[in-house]
Amino acid sequence: MSTKAVSVTAPPKVLKKTSASSVWIRAWRSRVSYIMLLPMFIPFFVFIIVPVFQSANVSFKDYSAVSTDESKYIGFDNYTELLSLQIREQTPLYDEESGERMYQCGRRKRPESEVAAYEAEEGKQCTVAFVSSRDLLGEGYREWKTYDLFGNNYVIGARDPRFWTAIVNTLYFVAYTVVGKLVLGLLVALILRKQSRVNYFLRMVFFLPSVTASIAVTVIWGWIFRGQSYGLLNNMLIENGIVSQPISFLNDPGWTMPVLVIMAIWGGFGYNMILFLAGLQNINQELYEVAAIDGAGPWASFRRITWPLLRPTTLYVVITSIIGGFQVFDSIYILYANSEGLGGPLDSGLTVVPYLYDKGFRLFQMGYASAIAWVLFIVIFFFTLINLRVGRVNEAY
């Protein structure tokens, strides 16, 4: 039968030189292989390969619901809009006529000579007034943040301040979740290292959040963190006299990121524990016995044996947690789908992927959202490369 042709590849002697025709002959003989590859390859090509190029293409276009010409190329405009930052020193404001320094008193600006009278009368402090940031920053820039550094005041302007807010929040989220999941995962892995029934049970408990539908879990956390008095956490805090008024964990901008971080650590440390347990298994037990004979205590053997030999696992854990952290979406969407712009109170919970979703699928600025996706891709790609390089080093030793 023709299917047999697959195994009957011509002996290597005949094919010393690969001429063009022989490639086609071999390809024809291997037609069964191609046919078996096709069911995977066709959807792969249509839904992954082609979209990558389409996405790159769209990111250079003004492709949005409002644009009349969807095919209009605008070069790098989406990217410059996204990434432009400007830092300006804030200069004090002087009165144009008298040359007096101006102060911000309540809503109005007053010259220096009137400040004392105002403060005495109203009982409020006045602050130094600055030239408005709109006049300082270039066209198209809006104030993102102001900073006080060594007595000088700076204003940072961005063309898209929300994007930079999302970046900062994402970095915060990544930093805390990576460290939290790493430390907790490693600790419990070390504690549960020995094989015993109790340890096995506890491992299963810690791994549970990794296999529970994360969507469902967020809903439960939503109730635990609820601001009203029947939220579980608030209730316990009030009952134990730690706070007197319920804290609105979900509506207070200061609490948004901590809550998201706690949820992420809860959901992810068990997964890291499994990876660490696998890494610990590969460490030769004799090393510890030798160390014990030499008089090494638990800390010394951890520092000299466990930690160095776990390094490949640790790096893998860190990199995958970083990549995962940059892509956080579900928990934010579940908690803040109703908030304007998908960022929680005052954008305090806005991270990159929800921002991408907001731009692409709520405001339908597909070109702009694609540019966000590519910026994210480049960041993630950077960490993937580190992972690959580190992986090669591991194999070497």
Next chain:
Amino acid sequence: MINRSRNTILLERTGLVFALFVAVFTLIPYYWMLLGAFKSVPELNRIPPTFIVEKPTLNSFYDAKGELPPDHTRGLFQIYPGTEFGFFRYLFNSVFISASITVASLMIAALAAFVLAKHKFPGRDFFFLMFIASMMIPWQVTIIPNFLNVSDFGWIDSYWALLIPALPKAFALFFLRQYMLSLPDEMLEAGRLDGASEFRIFRSLVLPLVGPALVSMGLFIWLNEWNNLVWPLIVIRSEELRTLPLIMTTMVDPFSGATKQGVAMAAALLTSIPTLILFIAFQKQFIQGIAVTSVKG
């Protein structure tokens, strides 16, 4: 000598106490969910909350007395009158979609993995490299063009939109290929000499031998699809095609009262139970899947 071992014991004890503490932290949300799902309306509204359900009831799932405040509510299976079969339909959607994607994507990935592991043909390494490279691309990059394409195909708001784009799973192919590389060539050759076609060899020789790998990968895919929120969010419009993650997005309402939380906990319980059952049944494969994929990265 004695001193050190005493220190070690102390360290182990402290470790265990710490682990138990973390276990409580891990289990609290589950316990709270169970409490909430089976509490009656007056108990849900009680402040401070009870930590043992006094009168367990199924009212958050189905309340035969219907809407009779203050003591009754409408259960999870009653609050979707617009959809035929109500919540059952959403449960079915999620099971159907996740199961179909798991089976179909595993089959096509295994077929391709077999070819890439055991056949020699022009372009093989190129295909393999392409699959591998695609694993570095985050879904955020392809989601916008995929939405536009699926719209062009006319699949928006249909099962097709949920099923077809989810089929190609490069990581499954990679994982299965690594596994298949270790299969002995002699065995396959023996099959060929017996006149079996390549498809037959795949089906009767290869598939049974890679069973454990298929189970590990299948669980992994199932879990991801069961949790998939973004894609249905984008392509599904009509109520009856919603999947469980879409239902869960309606469950966190900052202004709703405690009563509604009972229904939310019931929904969370039913959403998490299927994966938990799978986990308990296949613990080993779940954990092997993770450990093995990570070693090769």
